Amino acid sequence: MQTRQAATGTVSIRDLRKSFSVGRKSIEAVSGLNLEVGRGEIFGLLGPNGAGKTTTLRMLATLVPIDSGEAMVAGIDVRRKPKEVRRRIGYVGQLGGADLPATGRENLLLQGRLYGASGSDASRRASELIDLLALGEFADRPARTYSGGQRRRLEVALGIMHKPEILFLDEPSTGLDPQNRANLWDQLRGLNEAGTTIFLTTHYLEEADALANRVAIMDHGKVVAEDTLLELKRRVGGGTFVVRTALPASELEDLRAALANLAPISGAWLDGEALRLRTSDGRAAVAAVAAVAQLLETRDVPLAALSLSEASLDDVFLQETGRSLRDAGQNNAETVR
Amino acid sequence: MSFAVETQLLFRRKMLELMRQPVWIIAGLSSPLLYLALFAPLLQALAGGPGFAGKSVLDVFVPGIIVLMAFGSGMGAGWVTIIEVDTGVLERLTVSPASRFALLLGTVLRDVVWLIIPALLVIFVAIPLGFHPNPAGTVVLLAIASLITAMVSAISGALGIKLRQIGSLAAVVTGLQLPLMLLSGILLPLSLAPSWMVVLAHIDPMYYAVEASRVLANGSIVNGTVVTAFGALGVLTALSLWWATGVYRKALA
Structure with a gap:
């Protein structure tokens, strides 16, 4: 554009x-x-x-x-x-x-x-x-x-x-x-x-x-x-990637918390049935991928897909508010317009 | 754009809306005729009795029916206003430079026209059945009835904006209509009523309209009852239009 x-x-x-x-x-x-x-x-x-x-x-x-x-x-x-x-x-x-x-x-x-x-x-x-x-x-x-x-x-x-x-x-x-x-x-x-x-x-x-x-x-x-x-997207910086597993949605939060604690990961959020992970530095992305793969293997969680992703407006929102834009609306009262 | 042109455009829009609703037209025309066909014959037994002395039963009944029609013609305004709030039409018109008073008047004038046409029909149908209208008195009678329609239409439209729920509006409007109509002596003259009811009727603006309508139908135009009715309804209609315009102004805040 x-x-x-x-x-x-x-x-x-x-x-x-x-x-x-x-x-x-x-x-x-x-x-x-x-x-x-x-x-x-x-x-x-x-x-x-x-x-x-x-x-x-x-x-x-x-x-x-x-x-x-x-x-x-x-x-x-x-x-x-x-x-x-x-x-x-x-x-x-x-x-x-x-x-x-x-x-x-x-x-x-x-x-x-x-x-x-x-x-x-x-x-x-x-x-x-x-x-x-x-x-x-x-x-x-x-x-x-x-x-x-x-x-x-x-x-x-x-x-x-x-x-x-x-x-x-x-x-x-x-x-x-x-x-x-x-x-x-x-x-x-x-x-x-x-x-x-x-x-x-x-x-x-x-x-x-x-x-x-x-x-x-x-x-x-x-x-x-x-x-x-x-x-806005440039401002997000670092690397963003999306992880999909075969785990049911109810077990994803536990996995998200574990992934968020990995050293190269600066943030981890649930995005529907996927997990969005971010590294603060683009150069840390390779190390982060390796760390994620190792954690999944340790926990015996089958990996369905892992892809690098361009920063989105949702990432900007995540960075600024700590919440996903996709989820935030459900928590905000629409009575106030 | 002048206020007159805005009003004419919005009135035309409302008339087109009415013409596209044949059910409204049929209902609007058939209700007063049903009163004539199914209620007036019940009054024949009262001919010559209190309230009917020296008059045809229809000379008492038809003016009352016209006042009843005047109230009914304005009642529906709020229903349509709620639909226009829900579909965003009122919001769109409110963002336009059109005057808020013109927005209100488009509906009010449509309702007045939609009072006068069926009222004339009722009068013409009632003449061969024994109604004896005075032409000049009929014109003034329709003017008083128009004031009632304008007042009710403005209040109903404004209540539609304030309440925004058809069920609530129906409860308020019909809840007001019944006591106002019964106390006005529309269906039967209040000379048949107990004295407490006659006293109570004096706080009902419809009472003055009904009293004046019967005097006017008999051809007495310059009359204290007529002047009182015009004064009371004129002031109330002006106040209603002023209040309703204010509600339109703050409509969607």
């Missing part, structure tokens, strides 16, 4: 905070966030469920009031001029927002008119987007008859109907099958190449990897790492 440096901020956030009351408790969903997103970027806010990504996005989209801090979108203060911000942004929420009894074309026309386009301009733009996002076959059918992928494409079209300076996408590919997800990613890359800045949240590592130029990883309301994908 091509790397672009952040220019002067299309989105600029300083010490952004938001708390919610849950019963008598106040829970801070976003805790002093600082971010800068440049024009033309695809910026990914990655984190487990409950990390505060959606709350951040909803504050930027003027849906949720900001408790404190500063947020500028397209050069406009979100707290002071929310209506001005709304004119300049597109927003596609997790729920989508397509009006299901109406046809795709009717949805687009109304959206265009609400943003001030004349009837003929809205009609022209709707046809343009129907072509661009391959909605032609079903544009005049009620949206309730669309498949998940078709509906998501319509929702993206709604988000860019008025040619916003920046498009906010909240978990854009949730619920889509792999084919529709790949298709949507292609469409989003196309939009970005045509000049739309994209700010998306996701809890899918693959989505951030596939789409984003830069990523901020969020956990418990804070950014724990932020950089280009390449730099």
Whole structure:
């Protein structure tokens, strides 16, 4: 993926905070966030469920009031001029927002008119987007008859109907099958190449990897790492490898603890039915492989596979938080969004 | 984009939504006609008795039915609002520059139109059966009924946003509807009621609407009862629209 440096901020956030009351408790969903997103970027806010990504996005989209801090979108203060911000942004929420009894074309026309386009301009733009996002076959059918992928494409079209300076996408590919997800990613890359800045949240590592130029990883309301994908992965350092054994999942924790105590290993985590091991120094990888093989032999554990792996965003998350991104969401309360 | 254009666009959207639901149309038209067909004949035995002196039974009953329809036409707004919250439609519209009041008015105006069409149908069907409407009085009657629909629609829509559960909304709205309707004297004149009920009726805004509707159907337009009803319902409708707009403004925070 091509790397672009952040220019002067299309989105600029300083010490952004938001708390919610849950019963008598106040829970801070976003805790002093600082971010800068440049024009033309695809910026990914990655984190487990409950990390505060959606709350951040909803504050930027003027849906949720900001408790404190500063947020500028397209050069406009979100707290002071929310209506001005709304004119300049597109927003596609997790729920989508397509009006299901109406046809795709009717949805687009109304959206265009609400943003001030004349009837003929809205009609022209709707046809343009129907072509661009391959909605032609079903544009005049009620949206309730669309498949998940078709509906998501319509929702993206709604988000860019008025040619916003920046498009906010909240978990854009949730619920889509792999084919529709790949298709949507292609469409989003196309939009970005045509000049739309994209700010998306996701809890899918693959989505951030596939789409984003830069990523901020969020956990418990804070950014724990932020950089280009390449730099984030480089930052992990050392060597990463994956061990698969024939042991049942219930016995893996014991093995993980034993592997973590081996001298060349700097960290060991369960990753589904596999174990991810890391050495702090790339040169220690060979020694680590030998030590792992010896330990497995001593314990009479059959080795199914052992492979060297490129550092992933999950490794970055592991390094920063001590938890796997794949597991973290289950432990975070999604009640705070 | 002007407020008027936004409102017109959102009203049109709501009308299209209604037109695509033939079940709603059939139910909306058939319920008042069923009252006429199956309830009005029961009142024939009361003709000439207290509350009906010198009048046709339908002259008392039809205005009440129109007020009942006015309440019912606005009740459903909250159901649809909950669906729009759940599907993200309201969120999308809230992120647009459209005025929150226009978002609310689109639904309110649709409900008012969907009161007036069946109400006119009921009036025309009731005329050959013995209803004697005054044309000018009927226009004012429909205006009062429209205020009720607007008030109920705004409150129902706002409650939909606040409660977000159809079961809870149904419990609140129908729980309010029953006492308000019974105390208003819609189905039978309150002159038949015990005195404590008459006293209690005076805190029910629907009571003033029903009283005024019967006066208006008889052709008396400039009348203290009508002015009281307009005043009370005008203020309550304005307050409801103001409150509901505030709820829309904070809708999804």
